[in-house]
Amino acid sequence: MSEIKYTYFDAKAAGEAIRLLMKYGCIDFIDNRISxxxxxxxxxxxxxxxxxxxxxxxxxxxxxxxxxRYFAKRVKLVGNNAWEDMEIDAVVDTINDFTSKIQACFYEQDAAVKESRKGPLFEDTIPFYIGKFEELAKNNNGYLALGKLTWADFCFVGIVDYLNKLTETNLIADCPNLKKVIENVTSIPSIKAWTIVRPKTDL
Amino acid sequence: MSEIKYTYFDAKAAGEAIRLLMKYGCIDFIDNRISxxxxxxxxxxxxxxxxxxxxxxxxxxxxxxxxxRYFAKRVKLVGNNAWEDMEIDAVVDTINDFTSKIQACFYEQDAAVKESRKGPLFEDTIPFYIGKFEELAKNNNGYLALGKLTWADFCFVGIVDYLNKLTETNLIADCPNLKKVIENVTSIPSIKAWTIVRPKTDL
Structure with a gap:
């Protein structure tokens, strides 16, 4: 067996989806965390x-x-053909776009600029993207793509706590279908076990 | 044959790599351009x-x-296994990171903030990333990944004119190996033909 060393911050943020994918596939790894x-x-x-x-x-x-995506292939959470893979990839890239837009506000160093970005972010960007994700989850029966579990769901579940923390909100408070996405991932036994034992982190 | 309609700005920018991949594979498409x-x-x-x-x-x-990535699979410019695909994907995502950092400066609406970003961008970010890409091109014999032509090369060639335009520089002026990447893509007959007949655009 190859030894896998995975290095990320001592945080969930943009690195947790990968841990979840490895846990899903019962792939052992050294969870190397940088403070x-x-x-x-x-x-x-x-x-x-x-x-x-x-x-x-x-x-x-x-x-x-x-x-x-590499681990998604290893644990078979990808599509059955190039078009299906593209559908998943597009959801993942849209989650990343959404994350970037939130980060562009909350990691802005200039206080006045940061404040000026909050209006458009909370009044337009967040409702727009969350509305899109909720619609996807509804149309895909509690998943984000292909009507079944894919690595796009892991990307969403991996990042949502971090996004809630940054925005100091519960982004999915009014989204029953996105709650199903989270439930569908976190109820998987190997994932559930991980969420109990993993280090508690701020982000 | 399926009809393919591809809609993007009347520009190269982030949309040209896809046109190049279709041209490489001699895939006909309606080139729908939005002004x-x-x-x-x-x-x-x-x-x-x-x-x-x-x-x-x-x-x-x-x-x-x-x-x-979808067209890259269709025209066989992807890797031979999941690890190779990841190597290509990482280069593509790094090109996208680099593009985002340049856009974050030049599309900033606040003039003072924009100006303040130019220093770190030109003194640190651009030399760092261009240095990395040049190193990749050197280590991969005039390609960006796997030592052979992949869709990562198309992503770089597709976006570089736009990045030069935004930054009003020639980013690869001192990069003999990145020039080889461009030559290796643009000398492909179907690509060369396209670069002659494609609409001339500002971006």
């Missing part, structure tokens, strides 16, 4: 100044979505 | 307020990278 305090001195040692990083048998990979 | 003047009234009719949009046999898809 936010250590990050400034570690950052320059990362090949692209970013985490996550995946290491298997001396080979290294980076980019969260690329790594998630 | 920037028309965009404000068309935007709300797009499923996610974005282009590109792909339509085949009444089915619709969105998200530029997802669509590019």
């Amino acid at each position: 936010f305090e250590d990050w400034p001195k570690v950052k320059s040692t990362m090949p692209y100044r970013q985490v996550p990083i995946l290491e298997i048998d001396g080979k290294m990979a980076h980019q969260s979505t690329a790594i998630a | 920037f003047e028309d965009w404000p009234k068309v935007k709300s009719t797009m499923p996610y307020r974005q282009v590109p949009i792909l339509e085949i046999d009444g089915k619709m898809a969105h998200q530029s990278t997802a669509i590019a």
Whole structure:
């Protein structure tokens, strides 16, 4: 068996979907967590100044979505053909777009600019995207693509707590179908076990 | 034969890689171009307020990278296994990160904020990323991944003119290996023919 070392922040955020996919497939991994305090001195040692990083048998990979898709293939949560794969990929990229728009507001250093972005974010961007995701979940019977469990659901479930924390809201409070997406992922025994034992983190 | 309708701006930008991939595979498509003047009234009719949009046999898809990957599979410019696919995906996502960082500066509406971003962008971000891409191109013999032609090369070639235009520089002026990447793609007969006949656009 190859040893898998997975390096990310001591956080869920953009790195948890990959942990969930490995847990789903009962793939053992070293859960290497970097504290936010250590990050400034570690950052320059990362090949692209970013985490996550995946290491298997001396080979290294980076980019969260690329790594998630790799494990999705290994655990068979992808589509049955190129078109189906594209449908999943489009949902994942839209989750990433939504995340970027929230981050662009809350990680803005200029206080006045940050404040000015909150209006459009809360009045337009968030309702628009959450409405789209809720519609997808409704049309796909509690999943986000193909009417069945795919790695897009893991990407959503992996990031939603972090997005709630950043926005200090419950983004899916009024979304019964997105709640089903979360239930459909977190009720899987290996995922449920992980959510109990995983380190409790702020983000 | 299925009719393919591809809708994007009348621009290369984030949509040209897909056109190049279709041209590479001699896949006919309706090249539906939206002018920037028309965009404000068309935007709300797009499923996610974005282009590109792909339509085949009444089915619709969105998200530029997802669509590019779909055609990459059709024209066989992907990897031979999940790890190789991840290597390509990581390069593509890094090109997208680089593009986003440039856009975050040049599309900033607040003039003072925009100006303040130019320093870090030109002194750090651009040299860092271009250095990384040049290193990849060197290590992969004039390609960006796997030491051979993949759709990552098409993504780079598709976007570089647009990034040069935004930054008003020639990003690869001092990069002999990235020039080889461009040569390796644009010298393919079907691509060369397309670059001659395609509409001349500002972006």
